[in-house]
Amino acid sequence: MFEGQPKGLWALALANTGERFGYYTMLAVFILFLQANFGYTPGVAGGIQATFLMLVYFLPIIGGIAADKFGFGRMVTTGIFIMFLGYALLSVPLGSNWVAVAVMGAALVLVSLGTGLFKGNLQVMVGRLYDEPKYADKRDNGFSLFYMAINIGAMFAPTAAIMIMKWAQTSLGVSEADSYHFAFAVACASLILSIGIYYAFSSTYKHVLASEDKGQKAVAKRVEAEKEAAKQPELTKEQTKERIVCLALVMGVVIFFWMAFHQNGVTLTFFARDYTETSATGVQGMAFDVTNLVACIFIVYGLFGAFQAKSSKALAYGVLAIAAGACYLGYQYLHTQDAVTAVEAPIFQQFNPCFVVALTPVSVAFFSWLGKHGKEPSSPRKIGMGMLVAAAAFGLMIAGSMGLLNPMDQTAAIEAGADPKRVTANLLIGTYLVLTLAELLLSPIGISFVSKVAPPKYAGLMMGLWFGATALGNQLVMIPAILWDANVSLPYIWAVLAGICILSALFIFSVLKKLEKVSK
Numbered sequence: 001m002f003e004g005q006p007k008g009l010w011a012l013a014l015a016n017t018g019e020r021f022g023y024y025t026m027l028a029v030f031i032l033f034l035q036a037n038f039g040y041t042p043g044v045a046g047g048i049q050a051t052f053l054m055l056v057y058f059l060p061i062i063g064g065i066a067a068d069k070f071g072f073g074r075m076v077t078t079g080i081f082i083m084f085l086g087y088a089l090l091s092v093p094l095g096s097n098w099v100a101v102a103v104m105g106a107a108l109v110l111v112s113l114g115t116g117l118f119k120g121n122l123q124v125m126v127g128r129l130y131d132e133p134k135y136a137d138k139r140d141n142g143f144s145l146f147y148m149a150i151n152i153g154a155m156f157a158p159t160a161a162i163m164i165m166k167w168a169q170t171s172l173g174v175s176e177a178d179s180y181h182f183a184f185a186v187a188c189a190s191l192i193l194s195i196g197i198y199y200a201f202s203s204t205y206k207h208v209l210a211s212e213d214k215g216q217k218a219v220a221k222r223v224e225a226e227k228e229a230a231k232q233p234e235l236t237k238e239q240t241k242e243r244i245v246c247l248a249l250v251m252g253v254v255i256f257f258w259m260a261f262h263q264n265g266v267t268l269t270f271f272a273r274d275y276t277e278t279s280a281t282g283v284q285g286m287a288f289d290v291t292n293l294v295a296c297i298f299i300v301y302g303l304f305g306a307f308q309a310k311s312s313k314a315l316a317y318g319v320l321a322i323a324a325g326a327c328y329l330g331y332q333y334l335h336t337q338d339a340v341t342a343v344e345a346p347i348f349q350q351f352n353p354c355f356v357v358a359l360t361p362v363s364v365a366f367f368s369w370l371g372k373h374g375k376e377p378s379s380p381r382k383i384g385m386g387m388l389v390a391a392a393a394f395g396l397m398i399a400g401s402m403g404l405l406n407p408m409d410q411t412a413a414i415e416a417g418a419d420p421k422r423v424t425a426n427l428l429i430g431t432y433l434v435l436t437l438a439e440l441l442l443s444p445i446g447i448s449f450v451s452k453v454a455p456p457k458y459a460g461l462m463m464g465l466w467f468g469a470t471a472l473g474n475q476l477v478m479i480p481a482i483l484w485d486a487n488v489s490l491p492y493i494w495a496v497l498a499g500i501c502i503l504s505a506l507f508i509f510s511v512l513k514k515l516e517k518v519s520k
Contacts, residue, residue, distance in 0.1 A: 046481020059116025
C-alpha cells in the first residue's frame, strides 16, 4: 500500500494535512464559539455552521471552473492565501457587536472560498500523478493514503484547539469567549506550514502542472487521448438518460447521509457539552489522550502488516509496531490509571478521523478478500448498507438518551447550578465508531460510483453535482439544531435522523437492480 508511490504524493498529502489540521481546529470549537461569544441559540448557531459547511462543499465547483481557466497550481496557491486571510480575521477578538458579526461573516466567506479553490484542485493534482503508466495500478492505494493524511491532521486538531485555549486563559488571562480566537490563529499557523511544504517539495510534482501553460487546447487534447485509450463505446440517448437518473437517485440519498453525519459538529457537540460526563478515569480516560489513539493505530497497522507480510523483514516491522504501541499503552496505563481526565466537548471530534485512519486499510483488505471470493457487495448495495449503519449509530443515541432532560431544560438546570443527569462518554465514542463505519461504506464508494457510471461527456458535471448534493446535505444539518432549540426531546431528535437514514436505505434497496445494472 505504501510502496512504489510517486514522490509527489507525499508532498501534496502533507500540504493537505497541514491545511486540514487548521480547518478542523477551527471547526472543533466554532459552534461553541458562536454561543459563547455572541450568545446565539443552538438553532441560530447551527444554521450559521450549516451554511458555512454548505459553502465549503459547494465552492469546489467554482474552484474547478477557475482551475480550467487559470490552472490548478495557481488556484491551489490562491486558495491557501485566501484561507489565511479568513482565519486571520477570525483570530481578531472584536467582541460581539455588529462589526464583529460582519467580520466573522466575511471571514467565513473567505475560508469557504479558499477551501473551494484548494480542496478539489489539489485532489486533481494527486490524480495526475498517476497518469504515468508505471503508477496507474497504484491510484486507488494512493488516494487511500491521501485520505488518511487528511484525517491525521483532523485527529490532532481538537486537542490543539483545547490546549491553546487553556493556555490563553491560564497564561494570558483572557476570557473563555476570547480564547476561541487563539484556536483560530492555529489555523493561520498551519497554513504557513502547508504552503511551505507545498513550495519546498514542488520539484516532486511540478511535471503534472507542465501542461497548464499550454492552455485549454492541451487539456482538451489530453481528455481526447484518454477517451481513445479507454475505447469507451458511445452511449445511446436512452443509456445516457438512464445513467443520469441513477446518479440523481444516489445523490438524493447522499444528501441525507451528510445531514446526519455532520451532526458531529452541531447536535452531537451540544450533547457532548451538556449531557456527557465531564471527567473520566482509567482506560476510558486514556481515550481522550490523542497519543494513546496513535498507539492503538500502530497496533492495528502492525497486525495488518504482520498478517499480510510476505517477507521476514515485513513481519518484523509489523511485530515492532505492535510491541511499540502496546508498550506505550501499558506505560500510560500504569502512570495514569488513577488520574482524573477532564473531558472537553470538542475532544470527541478526534474519534472519527482516528477511526478512519485505523480502519481504512482494514476495510480495503476486507472487501478485497470478499472480491476474490466473488462475494463483494456492489457499490449501490454498500451505499444502502452505509445508510443502515448510520441509522444504527443514532439508534445508539436514542437508547442512551432515554430519561434525560430536554435540551433547554438541561441548559437551565446547569445554569442554575444543579447537577442534572449525564451519561458515559462511551456512548458518543461508540456512536462515532459506527458513523465512521457508515462513512467508509458510503463516501469513497459514492465517489467511485459517480466516476464509473457518469456518461463520459457529462463526467465533470456529475462530479460537480456530487459536491452539490454534499453541500445541500450540509445545509440541512441545521434542522436537528432547530429541533434542539425548540426543546424537542433528545430521543425524538435522534429518531428523526435514524428514520431518515432508514428510509434512504429502503429507497436504495428498492431501486437496487436498476442501479446495479448501470454500474456493471
